[in-house]
């Protein structure tokens with residue numbers, strides 16, 4: 143049986159596979175298949191609306207398992223939670239980045255804008271092929287991208303829905319006779335393309351990138367319980383992207399008063415204690431990882447400072463241009479200017495230390511390596527829609543630096559995929575941590591900066 147299953151799945155299988163839903167590890171021969179015949183509807187773990195999962199005994203010549211009604215199957219499932227496993231995870235190492243933050247901090251818009259930008263910039267600048275590992279499973283995120291970036295009615299107001307607890311982005315399964323909720327992963331395959339200098343090392347360097355869009359309420363103190371595993375990815379993540387939204391802070395709102403028309407800075411303000419959200423995440427990570435409550439987190443903590451368009455007056459409003467952080471290398475492809483990212487981080491840190499000191503101390507008491515990266519998923523503020531919510535006109539969207547946290551995290555996790563700039567001949571930038579002239583390049587109207 144073992145060899146049959148292994149033969150059927152073929153090609154460079156990993157010896158252990160990690161499920162992107164429940165994060166359990168298992169061997170390839172344990173993987174289940176999803177039955178296709180309509181009579182085989184109902185699975186004791188995945189649910190009564192789901193097709194049966196089974197351990198096959200018969201395969202056809204194409205390596206497809208045959209269900210008990212004789213129909214060849216294509217899809218695979220985790221032996222623990224019975225949820226569908228994209229095949230990329232059988233062949234590539236998983237790379238998980240957790241996106242966390244308070245409700246309304248901009249997670250869903252950031253994720254959509256980041257993925258849209260990465261689809262272009264990774265191939266064009268780093269010779270990396272980046273694609274949906276399972277387009278059906280990524281459908282919701284693709285819909286978000288289409289709404290914002292490919293909308294035929296680009297002058298109409300649109301909005302992404304608030305992520306609901308136990309809504310579309312979660313899946314209920316029955317494990318050990320208990321109903322539990324798991325976060326739905328978005329999985330992408332990332333691999334060197336034919337022009338990448340390390341194409342021959344593709345097997346070692348390729349990654350199955352897993353991302354999640356949780357509801358902010360799940361990160362609030364008390365927001366997770368024994369039946370909700372939705373935030374368990376935190377302790378497995380190779381880097382944490384904590385979305386800090388300055389518009390939620392009363393001091394920032396006071397300082398920016400009169401300098402922005404964003405309704406979130408006035409009557410539509412959200413106010414969550416984001417330092418408490420970070421403390422809560424820190425405590426969950428330590429508990430899940432079994433480390434002491436005072437142990438420092440050693441992986442990168444990237445504070446993604448969202449809605450830059452709304453608070454940029456605090457640093458003189460230089461627009462952020464991703465292409466200025468890439469420099470062409472002599473060996474082909476581009477290198478990421480991590481030095482300049484660090485300088486911008488220093489600048490943002492000093493502004494936040496002044497206005498939101500409790501948050502900076504929360505971040506730095508938790509993690510060893512903290513980097514502050516400003517982004518704007520929209521590039522301009524939303525407006526009040528006639529229905530009373532906040533909405534944006536796609537024609538006004540100009541993302542700023544939304545790919546940079548991912549590129550920076552990827553550089554830290556797999557340096558060969560996104561190398562950093564190390565040329566001594568490079569012009570030095572001002573050492574005072576200010577956003578430089580080049581970062582402050584003004585984009586012409588109606589021109590989306592390459593890669594965003």
Ligand SMILES: Nc1nc2c(ncn2[C@@H]2O[C@H](COP(=O)(O)OP(=O)(O)OP(=O)(O)O)[C@@H](O)[C@H]2O)c(=O)[nH]1
Nearest residue numbers: 246247248249250251305358449519520523524532
């Ligand atoms: N000014 C400005 N507003 C933004 C930006 N990105 C998102 N927003 C606004 O922030 C609000 C919340 O954004 P979401 O992405 O839904 O926030 P979230 O963190 O996913 O919230 P939950 O799903 O409730 O956890 C929306 O009304 C957006 O219009 C941005 O780049 N600039």
Ligand SMILES: [Mg+2]
Nearest residue numbers: 249250304305
């Ligand atoms: Mg959301």
